[in-house]
Amino acid sequence: MNRESIRKRINVLRERTTARGCTEAEAMEAAAKAAELMREHNLSGEDLDMGEEVATVRASDKRLRHRLWAMVAVCTNTRAVTRQLIGSLQVVYVGRDPDPEIAAYLLDVCNNLIDAELKIYRQGSFYRSRRKASTRRKAAADFTVAMVQRLTVRLHDLFRGEIDGARAAKAGVELDRRFPASRSAGPAKPHKVTYDDAAGAGWMAGDRVNIGRGVRGGTDQPLLIGRS
Structure with a gap:
C-alpha cells in the first residue's frame, strides 16, 4: 500500500466519529487504528491534509x-x-x-x-x-x-x-x-x-x-x- 493510499485510509478512519453515527466504542477503535498507522508510517496531521x-x-x-x-x-x-x-x-x-x-x-x-x-x-x-x-x-x-x-x-x-x-x-x-x-x-x-x-x-x-x-x-x- 503506497503512502497516498495509507493517507486516505487514515482519513476515512478519522471520519468515524460519534457525530457521524458511530458508537463511542467504534469511534475510539477507529481513532486508535488511525494513530497506529500514523506512527507506523511517520505521518503528521499536516501530512494527512496534503494529497x-x-x-x-x-x-x-x-x-x-x-x-x-x-x-x-x-x-x-x-x-x-x-x-x-x-x-x-x-x-x-x-x-x-x-x-x-x-x-x-x-x-x-x-x-x-x-x-x-x-x-x-x-x-x-x-x-x-x-x-x-x-x-x-x-x-x-x-x-x-x-x-x-x-x-x-x-x-x-x-x-x-x-x-x-x-x-x-x-x-x-x-x-x-x-x-x-x-x-x-x-x-x-x-x-x-x-x-x-x-x-x-x-x-x-x-x-x-x-x-x-x-x-x-x-x-x-x-x-x-x-x-x-
Whole structure:
C-alpha cells in the first residue's frame, strides 16, 4: 500500500466519529487504528491534509499546452510534476486537499474544451484551404497556442483572489518530498506563429468560453466551464 493510499485510509478512519453515527466504542477503535498507522508510517496531521491527484494527458500536447497545466497549478495553489507513460503523460498535482482534485478536474475540462474547439476550427474554410498536412498542422498549432494563452489569462483573473503564496509554497515542499528526483524542465521553446488568422481564431475561441464560479467559498456548486 503506497503512502497516498495509507493517507486516505487514515482519513476515512478519522471520519468515524460519534457525530457521524458511530458508537463511542467504534469511534475510539477507529481513532486508535488511525494513530497506529500514523506512527507506523511517520505521518503528521499536516501530512494527512496534503494529497495528490492525477490528470492524464496526451504526450503530444505538452509542447502546445504546458502553459495551461502550469497556470492550473498557480490558480489552485498546487504544484505539479509530469510522469511519462507510453503514449501519454500524467500531470500530478500536489497540495492541500481539495486543491489537487480541483486542479485535475480543471485541467481535464480545459483540455476537453480545447479539443472540442479545435475540432470545430478544423471544419472551417481557412484550415481546409491549407492543402498540405504540414501547413494544416501549423494552423492547428497556432490555434491551440492562442487559445491556451487566452484561457490562462482568464483563469488567472478568475482565481486571482484565491491565489495563496504560502499555501502554494507548502505544496512545493510536499511535492519535493514525494518526488525528490524531479527537476525543472526549464523554459519551453517559444512558439512561432505562422498563421495570424489561426491564432486569432484560437484567441476568440478562448474568449468565448463560459467560465462560472462555484469552486470554493463554502459552496457545494461545481466549477462551471464550457462553451456558451
